[in-house]
Amino acid sequence: MRPLTVIGNWKMNGSFASNADWVKTVCRGMEQGMPAGRKYVVCAPAPYLSQCGGLIRDCSLAFLSLGAQDVSAYSAGAYTGDIAASMLKELDCAYVIVGHSERRQYHQEVDEQVAEKALQVLDNGMIPVICVGESADERNSGREVEVVRGQISKQVAILQDRLADCLIAYEPVWAIGTGKVASAEIAQDMHRAIRLQLAEFNEDVASHVGILYGGSVKPDNAVELFAMPDIDGGLIGGASLNPQDFLAICQA
Numbered sequence: 001m002r003p004l005t006v007i008g009n010w011k012m013n014g015s016f017a018s019n020a021d022w023v024k025t026v027c028r029g030m031e032q033g034m035p036a037g038r039k040y041v042v043c044a045p046a047p048y049l050s051q052c053g054g055l056i057r058d059c060s061l062a063f064l065s066l067g068a069q070d071v072s073a074y075s076a077g078a079y080t081g082d083i084a085a086s087m088l089k090e091l092d093c094a095y096v097i098v099g100h101s102e103r104r105q106y107h108q109e110v111d112e113q114v115a116e117k118a119l120q121v122l123d124n125g126m127i128p129v130i131c132v133g134e135s136a137d138e139r140n141s142g143r144e145v146e147v148v149r150g151q152i153s154k155q156v157a158i159l160q161d162r163l164a165d166c167l168i169a170y171e172p173v174w175a176i177g178t179g180k181v182a183s184a185e186i187a188q189d190m191h192r193a194i195r196l197q198l199a200e201f202n203e204d205v206a207s208h209v210g211i212l213y214g215g216s217v218k219p220d221n222a223v224e225l226f227a228m229p230d231i232d233g234g235l236i237g238g239a240s241l242n243p244q245d246f247l248a249i250c251q252a
């Protein structure tokens, strides 16, 4: 049985004051009781990981963890501005997003680099959240499965069996920050396609990998999405900034 995982991705938002309010509100809400067997993660901007890590430690809820939004593909050295996976581990991160479409779009990240980043995360005892997804043009021209298959096949080639310890996030680019959520059926179809592709490589890996959906998830559409058999949780952008909305999605 794959646990449901809900991850908030704050992207480039937050401040010391608002982060403290957010973590306190979410912890207080979660202390009232949460559905059993689920995992919750908040991915804060790098400068706030230390602060958020401390706040999360203080509320000591075993099911709430800290995550980062990106990591270097290298372990150490002359890479000005980069952050090594070992540093994220020291900051108490348990999860790291890699290959988000905004990294691919604004920083020209390619699949091989994304897989190298995932390896760094795994080597440091954390869980990579590998993002894939097609653009609007790719879907409109009927190439969505081909595009996502291409992205997944690069991950399989480099990560092999280690994919069993990763999470995959299907985030169609046209649904990110647009309010245009993929219907539960559209999302389920792609999640199924990803799982079948992984099964071509290794059935065990395919049955273990959690596949999260991301793209305009809100409290009012989360229940339907999370009920789908191949959707194992969500990667939440905009709605995760509001602690009450994030709590509502975590309870969906």
Ligand SMILES: O=C(CO)COP(=O)(O)O
Pocket: 009, 100, 171, 175, 176, 177, 178, 179, 214, 215, 216, 217, 235, 236, 237, 238, 239
């Ligand atoms: O990119 C996302 C999460 O990583 C999704 O963002 P939104 O939830 O704002 O659409």
